[in-house]
Amino acid sequence: MTTMTDPPKASFQLSMLIYDTRYRSYTFQFIALALLIALMAFLGVNLVKNLAEQGQNISYSFLGEPAGYDINQRPIEYDSQSSHMRAALVGMINTLIVAFLGCITATIFGVTAGILRLSPNWLVRKLMAIYVEAFRNVPVLIWILIIFTIMTAVLPAPNAFRGENPASSMFLDAAAFTNRGVYIPSPIWGSGSLVVVLTFLASVFGVFYYRRYATKLLYDTGRLLPMGWPSLAILVLPTLIIFFALGQPISLDYPALKGFNFQGGLHIRGSLIALWFALAIYTGAFIAENVRAGIQAVSKGQTEAAASLGLRPKRIMNLVILPQALRVIIPPLISQYLNLTKNSSLAIAVGYMDLTGTLGGITLNQTGRAIEAVLLLMLFYLTISLAISAVMNVYNNSMKLKER
Amino acid sequence: MSREQLGFVRTEMLPESPPPLAATGLVKWLRENLFSSPANSLLTVVSVLVVYQIVTSAAPWFFNGIWDSPSLTACREILGGKVGGCFAVLTERWNQLLFGFKYPSDLYWRPGLAFVLLFVAAAPLLFGKIFPRKMLIFTGLYPFIAFWLIWGGPVSTPVFALLGVLFGAFVYSKMVKTSAGIAVIVSFIAALVFWIASGYLSGPFANVMALEAIPSRDMGGFMINLMLGVICVSLSIPLGILLALGRQSSMPIIKWICVVFIEFIRGVPLITLLFVANVVLAYFLPPGTNFDLILRVIIMITMFSSAYIAEVIRGGLAALPRGQYEAGDSLGLDYAQSMQLIILPQALKISIPGIVNVAVGLFKDTTLVSVISMFDIVGMIRGPILSSSEWNGVYWELFGFAVVLFFITCYGISQYSQWLERQLRTDHR
Amino acid sequence: MKKTVFLGALTLAGLAAGAAAAGTLDDVKARGKLNCGVTTGLVGFAAPDANGVWEGFDVGVCRAVAAAVLGDATAVEFVPTTGKTRFTALASGEIDLLARNTTWTFSRDTDLKFDFVGVNYYDGQGFMVPKALGVTSAKDLNGATVCIQTGTTTELNLADFFRKNNMEYEPVPIETNAEGQQQYLAGACDTYTTDASGLASTRAAFENPTDHVILPEIISKEPLGPLVRHGDNEWGDIARWTLNALIAAEEMGITSANVAELGAAAGGSPEVNRILGTEGNLGEMIGLDAQWAMRAIAAGGNYGELFEKNIGEKTPIGLARGLNAQWTEGGILYTPPFR
Structure with a gap:
């Protein structure tokens, strides 16, 4: 009787690197590593040679030099004497602005369309199907250009608002839709406005607290407190009272036609609107599909079980279907956000000054530092992507079904 | 009790009365589908109004079109002064929209023929049950025929390329017994050597069956979108499979190379990769090298899509039950065999919808090349056509045309993928 | 480079090209074509006509160089470039010559390592406004929305101009001239600014050119000229002296009509003889044959002819010679002597 033993340990031979599966993986990894290093060396040597031939170098000192150009949408202080670094920063913030606005709007569009695609209403269902198919199957660049064309070629020029009998007039005397963008009133923060804002924030918390309290009361004692109008009252009344008590510290700055353009108010440029809405509608179509798939992934038995417990359709949706569907919907939703952020780099097609427009556009052109600029550009997007992926991983882990 | 005492006794069955009007036919359908509740009725009315608005404003524009x-x-x-579209821009510039403004007009038949042959080549791949397997031979030949048709030049170029591939395949089949991985590497080197050698041989054949050579710079319009889409997707599927297998591999170095590559490419927007193709790539090539812009773009887009396809296929690999891998091992199959015979056929089948999604997305993304001054269909519209003095200001007709072209193509592909999904469903039929 | 197998080209290019990095002149001769970078379309300077044939003033320079070097004015491959791609295309060797309304500036000449071979058009940045706006001076543009092509010197000049005059403006960045034109016509900006010649050319393509005026202020110096890579002086010389030959030809009265006749035999004027190669060995010095300049002039005519045909007063673009007249006629075109 023999016990099982390992195969006899043969002494190592060179041919085993190819024929012996135990060692072969080392051969492959060595080859792969060698190839990688060779490739890197090849590219690196070429880079050095090319740069030497053209008498150039890799240097990031251009970031500190004055940019020399102006940017129309400046969320932070910037003028043509600021550095290229500052211009890049403006671009980054602009990218984040359009990505943020786009994600929120896309979610609204997507969730609405996704739920309506399952509506009992035949017509609405068909319309939503048309929306989803039309936008999913046509490049987002074309949609951006189409909406941009609507913004610039269809809306009236500020000139049309001029004169005794203008061809166009402002909406409610407060907002102007021109081919240079939309002008809406912006708030002026007077003294004491901070108190108003704080009150409002406090009321928001108050509403949450009230609703939680009401729910708890319902579960504990069975007493049903009204939810709707008290929430609204808590939200609005204190703020209004403080607002008037302090003598209306917040007023509105209305846009008015002065000189060539409207002055005052908040100017939302056509390029931002085009990019924002095109991305939102396009991504919304994808989100709609995710939402629909998520809801359909909840088995029909769940709906029927809930219905047999006597829940009304709206409650079935809120209490049974959505919590389960969200688990399916959210991961693809986040990757859609990621796509939207990356697609926002198409800003360059409509002249929206995001990072691709400043660092990857004008700075690159003016300084000729192509390698450095493109590298920084990639790093920025890579950082955002990895950050979003990290968030997604955390979420996925926390939502993992805890099965016993 | 006699019968007379009762006022009335029914002796025969009543005929079935028709269901009430509200529960039958059109009315029932309307009630159930359009007016089931007040909210629904409101939605219906709003939708009808919206549709009415769109139709009444678009119809005269379309039907009065010139x-x-x-x-x-x-x-x-x-x-x-009437409302109407100027579709004349399409009839006048259709050739520029489809082929770009420099492709010689008497040679339009070449890309046209290549396009038609694309369907012949794709048919056995797409509808394997209907078309004979022998047609796959033509599919294999198609890339070389299409290259010859579109770019022109002597026939020796694609023929040598084909021979190189066959030579590589021959070497692979000889080596595969030893180790599939090594066979892949060696056969690749063999093909490469063959191609380089054939480069020196091609001189005498320079005029044999030579079509007029068209530089890729002269191509444009929708043709470029189609070419980029087809070429890059077909190149990136094998690359994507390799990357996916590499990412699943137990060899740490190979795994990490693949992971870094995939995550890097997926983390940056395509447009930055196109910038690389356009303004940076030249720095990393030997001095004096000069690729076509199209070739550089093909390289970058292929890298881009292969990373996405790799992730799709990885999903397919991960979805296979562990038992399948173990079954392969227990049969004594080596890595290449078990992948080829057991794992990949199943994993690829699961991945098909995902791959088609990537392909459709990629095809749409080919319009981005217009940003780097290539005249694809969007580039043609924004550049030469809209800036010409004749057609300055014709937006909707041109954009509408582009929208229709892309919609037909992408919608067609996605419908096909859904059909295929139903065909491949092997569970509960 | 020899055309090789499609995929093989990938590797071959890497292997073969690493070995030989000959001069641009040899490359061009071996290729049999001149790769010339031009705009993506600016009527009068460089734009494809309905048949896809490139025409224009800058195109004329490309054709003259091709004629001088290769003996065939049509042996040019025109590469459309944008403000962003033009310098990379030249630096990477994708094009041999960039003739694309590029302003000669210090940093482009030194930092970006290019050689400007001369000036073929003395220009300056101007503003175009619709007549209906009622603006007569650029100083009135405070608060205006300005369409501006990105990646150009005009962008920097604009910022300087408004800063110097303490004025506000709203820049609308655009990529190509075509887009600028569309935005401006749609009224998305009050004024469009670029080189005055470019404005004239853009205006010529309008439906109603007379509804728009170009303001009198010229806010910058924009010497536009062809450029080559730094370091290849032989090639730079050829481009420089081809341009000079076109300018000198106008001064000497050599036209495309009489160039064949004048070049047939040595005539009375020694400099004409030297240019046309009937006397001396200028062609040899530059590495070409004796008839190089003759071919360059015959290709599209002398400087004056090119100007009149493409952008002169009789064309829709309607530019006056102005600064770009010969020095003998009050302009500043002045070539070094052919000697």
Whole structure:
């Protein structure tokens, strides 16, 4: 009787690197590593040679030099004497602005369309199907250009608002839709406005607290407190009272036609609107599909079980279907956000000054530092992507079904 | 009790009365589908209004359209203030929209023929049950035929390329017994050597069956979108499989190379990769090398899509039950065999919808090349056509045309993928 | 480079090209074509006509160089470039010559390592406004929305101009001239600014050119000229002296009509003889044959002819010679002597 033993340990031979599966993986990894290093060396040597031939170098000192150009949408202080670094920063913030606005709007569009695609209403269902198919199957660049064309070629020029009998007039005397963008009133923060804002924030918390309290009361004692109008009252009344008590510290700055353009108010440029809405509608179509798939992934038995417990359709949706569907919907939703952020780099097609427009556009052109600029550009997007992926991983882990 | 005492006794069955009007036919359908609740009725009314608005504003524009006029001014004159589209821009510039403004017009038949043959080549791949397997031979030959048709030049170029591939395949089949991985590497080197050698041989064949050579710079329009889409997707599927297998591999170095590559490419927007193709790549090539812009773009887009396809296929690999891998091992199959015979056929089948999604997305993304001054269909519209003095201001007709072209293609592909999904469903039939 | 197998080209290019990095002149001769970078379309300077044939003033320079070097004015491959791609295309060797309304500036000449071979058009940045706006001076543009092509010197000049005059403006960045034109016509900006010649050319393509005026202020110096890579002086010389030959030809009265006749035999004027190669060995010095300049002039005519045909007063673009007249006629075109 023999016990099982390992195969006899043969002494190592060179041919085993190819024929012996135990060692072969080392051969492959060595080859792969060698190839990688060779490739890197090849590219690196070429880079050095090319740069030497053209008498150039890799240097990031251009970031500190004055940019020399102006940017129309400046969320932070910037003028043509600021550095290229500052211009890049403006671009980054602009990218984040359009990505943020786009994600929120896309979610609204997507969730609405996704739920309506399952509506009992035949017509609405068909319309939503048309929306989803039309936008999913046509490049987002074309949609951006189409909406941009609507913004610039269809809306009236500020000139049309001029004169005794203008061809166009402002909406409610407060907002102007021109081919240079939309002008809406912006708030002026007077003294004491901070108190108003704080009150409002406090009321928001108050509403949450009230609703939680009401729910708890319902579960504990069975007493049903009204939810709707008290929430609204808590939200609005204190703020209004403080607002008037302090003598209306917040007023509105209305846009008015002065000189060539409207002055005052908040100017939302056509390029931002085009990019924002095109991305939102396009991504919304994808989100709609995710939402629909998520809801359909909840088995029909769940709906029927809930219905047999006597829940009304709206409650079935809120209490049974959505919590389960969200688990399916959210991961693809986040990757859609990621796509939207990356697609926002198409800003360059409509002249929206995001990072691709400043660092990857004008700075690159003016300084000729192509390698450095493109590298920084990639790093920025890579950082955002990895950050979003990290968030997604955390979420996925926390939502993992805890099965016993 | 006699019968007389009762007022009335029914002796025969009543005929079935028709269901109430509200529960039958059109009315029932309307009630159930459009007016089931007040909220639904409101939605219906709003939708009808929206549809009505769109139709009444678009229909005259479409039906009053002018299909024959030399310029926008002339077209507006013909319309005389009526609402109508100037579709004449399409009839006049269709060739530029489809082929770009420099492709010789007497040679349009070449890309046209290549396009038609694409369907012949794709048919056995797409509808394997209907078309004979022998047609796959033509599919294999198609890339070389299409290259010859579109770019022109002597026939020896694609023939040598084909021979190189066959030579590589021959070497692979000889080596595969030893180790599939090594066979892949060696056969690749063999093909490469063959190609380089054939480069020196091609001199005498320079005029054999030579079609007029068209530099890729002269191509444009929708043709570029189609070419980039087809070429890059077909190149990136094998690359994507390799990357996916590499990422699943137990060899740490190979795994990490693949992971870094995939995550890097997926983390940056395509447009930055196109910038690389356009303005940076030249720095990393030997001095004096000069690729076509198209070739550089093909390389970058292929890298881009292969990373996405790799992730799709990885999903397919991960979805396979562990038992399948173990079954392969227990049969004594080595890595290459078990992948080829057991794992990949199943994993690829699961991945098909995902791959098609990536392909459709990629095809749409080919319009981005217009940003780096290539004249694809969007580039043609924004550049030469809209800036010409004849057609300055014709937006909707041109964009509409592009939208229709892309919609037909992408919708067609996604419908196909859904059909295929139903075909491949092997569970509960 | 020899055309090789499609995929093989990938590797071959890497292997073969690493070995030989000959001069641009040899490359061009071996290729049999001149790769010339031009705009993506600016009527009068460089734009494809309805048949896809490139025409224009800058195109004329490309054709003259091709004629001088290769003996065939049509042996040019025109590469459309944008403000962003033009310098990379030249630096990477994708094009041999960039003739694309590029302003000669210090940093482009030194930092970006290019050689400007001369000036073929003395220009300056101007503003175009619709007549209906009622603006007569650029100083009135405070608060205006300005369409501006990105990646150009005009962008920097604009910022300087408004800063110097303490004025506000709203820039609308655009990529190509075509887009600028569309935005401006749609009224998305009050004024469009670029080189005055470019404005004239853009205006010429409008439906109603007379509805728009170009303001009198010229806010910058924009010497536009062809450029080559730094370091290849032989090639730079050829481009420089081809341009000079076109300018000198106008001064000497050599036209495309009489160039064949004048070049047939040595005539009375020694400099004409030297240019046309009937006397001396200028062609040899530059590495070409004796008839190089003759071919360059015959290709599209002398400087004056090119100007009149493409952008002169009789064309829709309607530019006056102005600064770009010969020095003998009050302009500043002045070539070094052919000697």
